[in-house]
Amino acid sequence: MEFFAAAIRNPNTRRAYSQAVGAFLAWCEGKAGIRSLTAVQPLHVSAWIELQAREHSAPTAKQRLAALRHLFDWLVTGQVMLTNPAGSVRGPRHSAIKGKTPVLDAAEARQLLDSIDATTPIGLRDRALIALMVFSFARVGAALGMTVADVYTQNRRLWVRLREKGGKQHEMPCHHTLEGYLHAYLDGAGITEDPKGPLFRTIGRGTGKLTCSPLPQANAYAMIQRRASAAGIGTKIGNHTFRATGITAYLKNGGTLENAAAMANHASTRTTQLYDRRRDEISLDEVERIRV
Numbered sequence: 001m002e003f004f005a006a007a008i009r010n011p012n013t014r015r016a017y018s019q020a021v022g023a024f025l026a027w028c029e030g031k032a033g034i035r036s037l038t039a040v041q042p043l044h045v046s047a048w049i050e051l052q053a054r055e056h057s058a059p060t061a062k063q064r065l066a067a068l069r070h071l072f073d074w075l076v077t078g079q080v081m082l083t084n085p086a087g088s089v090r091g092p093r094h095s096a097i098k099g100k101t102p103v104l105d106a107a108e109a110r111q112l113l114d115s116i117d118a119t120t121p122i123g124l125r126d127r128a129l130i131a132l133m134v135f136s137f138a139r140v141g142a143a144l145g146m147t148v149a150d151v152y153t154q155n156r157r158l159w160v161r162l163r164e165k166g167g168k169q170h171e172m173p174c175h176h177t178l179e180g181y182l183h184a185y186l187d188g189a190g191i192t193e194d195p196k197g198p199l200f201r202t203i204g205r206g207t208g209k210l211t212c213s214p215l216p217q218a219n220a221y222a223m224i225q226r227r228a229s230a231a232g233i234g235t236k237i238g239n240h241t242f243r244a245t246g247i248t249a250y251l252k253n254g255g256t257l258e259n260a261a262a263m264a265n266h267a268s269t270r271t272t273q274l275y276d277r278r279r280d281e282i283s284l285d286e287v288e289r290i291r292v
Contacts, residue, residue, distance in 0.1 A: 003074050010165065012141065020067035024048055038081055040072075045086045053092040062091040101244045101275070102237050106252075109134055109245050115231035121189045121210050122203050126223055128178075128185035129200050129215075133242035134249075135175035137264040138162050140239035142170075144215055149195035151182055158182060162265070170265040247275040 008014040027048055028034040034044065045068055052061040068086040075081045104112070113131060117123040132143050142162040150161040158174040160182075174182065186192050189210050191201070198214035221239050228237055235241075247260050261272040 003071060007070070007074055016063060017067035017070065020064035021071055024064070024068060027051075037075065040085045042085045042088050045089045049089060049091060058092040065089060065091045101240045102235050103241060103244045103248055103275075104233070104235060104237065105245075106249050108233055108235070109242075109249070112228060112231045112233055116227060118184065118188075120208065122208065124181075124185040124188045125200060125203075125210070125215075126227060128181045129220065130224070130227070130242055131178045131181045132160065133239075134246040135178040136160055136162070136172050137243050137246045137250075137260075139164060139243060140217055140220055141165075144198075144200055144217060144220060146199040147195065148186070148191055148197055148199050150199060151186065164265045168265060172263060244275040247272065251276055 004014050004018055008017060024045075028040060028044060032044055032047075034040060045065075049061055049065050052064050056064075065086060069084065072081060072084040072086050076084050113127055113134075116127045116130075118127055129143060132138055133140060138160075139162075142164050145163055146160070152159055152161070154173075158179040160172055160174060162170045162172070164170050189201075191197060191199075191210065194212075197212055200215040200220075201210040202213045202215055202219065203209065204211050217239065224237060224239060224241075228235075243264070247264060250260055250263070251257065257269045257272055257276070260266075260275075261269045264272055264275070266272045
């Protein structure tokens with residue numbers, strides 16, 4: 001408990017590492033017959049990682065190996081174990097030049113936004129959240145972590161303040177479409193007088209009104225699936241889709257990779273390139289040249 005509470009600050013990393021460690025320890029006890037942490041050897045870790053690589057993607061297996069390395073490093077530092085049994089284990093090879101996140105084209109993104117009924121607080125909220133992720137390249141975690149005060153006016157333009165991974169604060173001016181959606185949401189929901197309250201909130205059951213509780217990430221995912229289905233979007237999208245959609249649309253309209261990286265708060269343009277799906281359209285055009 002101390003390892004997860006004190007050594008890991010990011011809640012998403014904490015959740016992923018907790019699942020990985022729990023699965024490994026259950027495997028050790030059930031399959032390998034190991035009853036003590038000090039009995040874990042590199043062979044056990046290697047065998048489990050091989051199993052993960054067969055059942056899951058390479059990045060998932062590498063993440064689970066990282067979780068074990070961090071845990072055993074912490075145990076060695078605390079003198080619970082003499083050596084780190086995961087330290088010498090190599091993970092599966094993985095090199096990505098394009099991300100796997102599904103992306104919508106500009107017409108589909110507009111179709112989704114236009115399909116949302118903006119006459120209700122829940123419709124205003126959902127439209128503003130999706131538009132925020134598209135037009136500011138925000139991660140869903142950063143968007144849901146915003147307070148009302150994180151939407152502010154500067155130089156006669158609306159800005160948003162995002163707290164991204166690693167605690168990095170990122171500020172960005174709003175696209176005019178996003179500015180209109182945010183104003184409509186704040187005014188229609190009546191939350192402008194609660195600057196310290198969460199920006200995106202849950203809806204009270206049976207009331208149709210916003211509560212004071214922040215919208216959980218799982219609820220945002222369910223909302224996106226529901227909205228996409230209602231809009232007739234066939235692509236299987238998720239929370240991260242809109243970040244990739246916004247970056248791709250920006251680059252297709254003449255934006256530079258360096259500016260896209262700065263707007264997305266990426267430390268390297270190599271990360272931003274994973275979101276660039278302009279080559280997908282080129283590939284599709286070339287496939288159509290196969291005339292048989």
